[in-house]
Amino acid sequence: MTTANTMHPFDEAIQLTPQGDHYRGQTSAKYANMVGPFGGITAATLLRAVMDHPECQGEPLALTVNFAAPVADGAFDLIPKLIRTNRSTQHWSIELVQHGQIAATATALFATRRETWSATEAQFPDVSDVGEGMEIPPTGLAWVNRYHIRTLRGHLGLTPASQETSSDTVTQQWIRDEPPRVMDFCSLTAIADAFFPRIYIKRKQAVPAGTVSLTVYFHADAATLTAHGTQCVLGYARANRFYNNYFDQIAELWTPDGALLATTTQVVYYKQ
Amino acid sequence: MTTANTMHPFDEAIQLTPQGDHYRGQTSAKYANMVGPFGGITAATLLRAVMDHPECQGEPLALTVNFAAPVADGAFDLIPKLIRTNRSTQHWSIELVQHGQIAATATALFATRRETWSATEAQFPDVSDVGEGMEIPPTGLAWVNRYHIRTLRGHLGLTPASQETSSDTVTQQWIRDEPPRVMDFCSLTAIADAFFPRIYIKRKQAVPAGTVSLTVYFHADAATLTAHGTQCVLGYARANRFYNNYFDQIAELWTPDGALLATTTQVVYYKQ
Numbered sequence: 361m362t363t364a365n366t367m368h369p370f371d372e373a374i375q376l377t378p379q380g381d382h383y384r385g386q387t388s389a390k391y392a393n394m395v396g397p398f399g400g401i402t403a404a405t406l407l408r409a410v411m412d413h414p415e416c417q418g419e420p421l422a423l424t425v426n427f428a429a430p431v432a433d434g435a436f437d438l439i440p441k442l443i444r445t446n447r448s449t450q451h452w453s454i455e456l457v458q459h460g461q462i463a464a465t466a467t468a469l470f471a472t473r474r475e476t477w478s479a480t481e482a483q484f485p486d487v488s489d490v491g492e493g494m495e496i497p498p499t500g501l502a503w504v505n506r507y508h509i510r511t512l513r514g515h516l517g518l519t520p521a522s523q524e525t526s527s528d529t530v531t532q533q534w535i536r537d538e539p540p541r542v543m544d545f546c547s548l549t550a551i552a553d554a555f556f557p558r559i560y561i562k563r564k565q566a567v568p569a570g571t572v573s574l575t576v577y578f579h580a581d582a583a584t585l586t587a588h589g590t591q592c593v594l595g596y597a598r599a600n601r602f603y604n605n606y607f608d609q610i611a612e613l614w615t616p617d618g619a620l621l622a623t624t625t626q627v628v629y630y631k632q
Numbered sequence: 633m634t635t636a637n638t639m640h641p642f643d644e645a646i647q648l649t650p651q652g653d654h655y656r657g658q659t660s661a662k663y664a665n666m667v668g669p670f671g672g673i674t675a676a677t678l679l680r681a682v683m684d685h686p687e688c689q690g691e692p693l694a695l696t697v698n699f700a701a702p703v704a705d706g707a708f709d710l711i712p713k714l715i716r717t718n719r720s721t722q723h724w725s726i727e728l729v730q731h732g733q734i735a736a737t738a739t740a741l742f743a744t745r746r747e748t749w750s751a752t753e754a755q756f757p758d759v760s761d762v763g764e765g766m767e768i769p770p771t772g773l774a775w776v777n778r779y780h781i782r783t784l785r786g787h788l789g790l791t792p793a794s795q796e797t798s799s800d801t802v803t804q805q806w807i808r809d810e811p812p813r814v815m816d817f818c819s820l821t822a823i824a825d826a827f828f829p830r831i832y833i834k835r836k837q838a839v840p841a842g843t844v845s846l847t848v849y850f851h852a853d854a855a856t857l858t859a860h861g862t863q864c865v866l867g868y869a870r871a872n873r874f875y876n877n878y879f880d881q882i883a884e885l886w887t888p889d890g891a892l893l894a895t896t897t898q899v900v901y902y903k904q
Binding site: 421422424426428429443444446448449451453455461462465467469471473474475476477478479480481482525528529562563572573575577579580581598599600601602603604605606608610612620623625627629630631632 | 693694696698700701715716718720721723725727733734737739741743745746747748749750751752753754797800801834835844845847849851852853870871872873874875876877878880882884892895897899901902903904
């Protein structure tokens with residue numbers, strides 16, 4: 361058994377204790393965000409609750425997490441519900457409950473894949489002219505220190521009350537867990553949420569913003585993630601539209617040798 | 633009151649009858665697909681169940697529908713659950729139950745928007761060189777006749793057991809309800825699913841395929857949709873990856889004058 365002091369902070373943060381028909385989790389100060397935990401760690405924990413479940417079949421295919429309220433520091437309960445098991449797919453709903461209220465909901469789709477004709481249509485982003493990338497400037501956010509990030513395009517460059525906007529909303533970044541950890545579905549889920557809000561990039565300001573819904577599609581199996589190991593993935597994110605309090609983000613996560621591991625979208629609240 | 637014989641087939645198909653704490657719906661032969669109803673009409677009906685609910689606040693912002701099993705012809709029950717009401721957002725879960733089993737689940741996020749700084753980042757697709765578009769060849773599918781579609785790129789051109797593949801998976805199409813109907817959130821949701829499976833386009837064959845999860849982000853308000861009226865929207869869809877039984881589709885829906893009404897993603901099962 362791995363003891364707590366040798367456990368990777370990510371594994372510590374998503375650790376769950378069975379409580380009869382549900383699971384008990386605990387927020388981790390190491391993944392704290394501005395208000396409550398980093399959304400990616402909450403999403404990973406929700407996925408973990410299904411993967412830990414004795415009736416779980418197959419591997420993650422699609423996950424949608426809705427952030428209904430901030431998660432407070434401390435314990436929370438995850439209540440997975442098996443909706444339906446088909447021949448090759450399984451559908452789950454999960455609720456995150458804290459102090460008697462639902463703080464997040466999720467739906468997760470698991471699948472047992474068989475080998476078929478396959479093809480990657482998306483193009484690996486052109487990173488030939490961007491060098492090694494830049495470190496994220498200090499943010500004071502604990503979760504950011506849990507990632508090794510090198511930004512190639514769309515740097516986090518905040519200026520006080522800037523009036524100018526960037527020419528686009530694209531960020532390209534190399535990212536892996538810090539300290540390094542072998543990739544799995546939970547860590548990939550968290551990495552899918554590890555981009556700064558697109559509005560920070562576009563407006564060069566940190567306006568109030570928070571993800572309200574996140575969807576991840578997994579395009580790889582567990583063996584591919586294990587083989588990827590502790591290498592960085594290339595994240596490529598951009599926004600389609602900012603409109604009256606909400607914008608979307610769409611992103612891809614690639615291995616350095618061009619395997620598309622996941623695509624992800626989210627809708628984000630912003631204030632000004 | 634509108635009587636059944638003057639009602640638009642779309643309104644007829646998504647009509648719900650309150651049954652105490654839930655709603656009763658009925659599949660419509662006019663929106664039949666190969667097996668069960670067109671997924672877009674099921675998604676629209678799930679959204680409708682929330683919009684009809686007396687406690688519903690705000691307008692649709694994000695919808696995820698998971699298709700757990702085929703919906704059989706006939707009646708079904710929609711059970712909306714209000715998860716949480718915040719100052720400007722509301723979270724819902726919905727189950728579609730038929731013959732005592734859950735055939736679909738959904739989560740829906742509603743929001744009351746206020747005017748903020750806004751910007752559209754995605755580019756309106758270049759349709760300057762493609763002419764008026766082509767009609768969809770006869771498919772024998774009822775739901776296809778409920779849409780006026782003109783394909784600009786990525787035509788549905790199926791060949792028996794073709795060995796060649798297309799150069800890409802892009803489809804661009806002008807689409808509106810047939811007969812014309814003023815746009816609203818429900819019809820926009822259905823239109824988000826009204827692309828043929830990307831694998832038909834890529835492989836030029838109709839291999840067995842079906843959507844298992846669909847997400848729609850709404851980037852417009854009700855007034856914009858009403859003002860759009862009965863015009864066509866420009867749909868732009870493509871796939872990122874086909875991998876061992878599942879591929880994704882990502883799409884945009886635009887007004888002719890360049891307003892991005894919605895972005896949508898789905899993950900689709902395929903067999904060969």
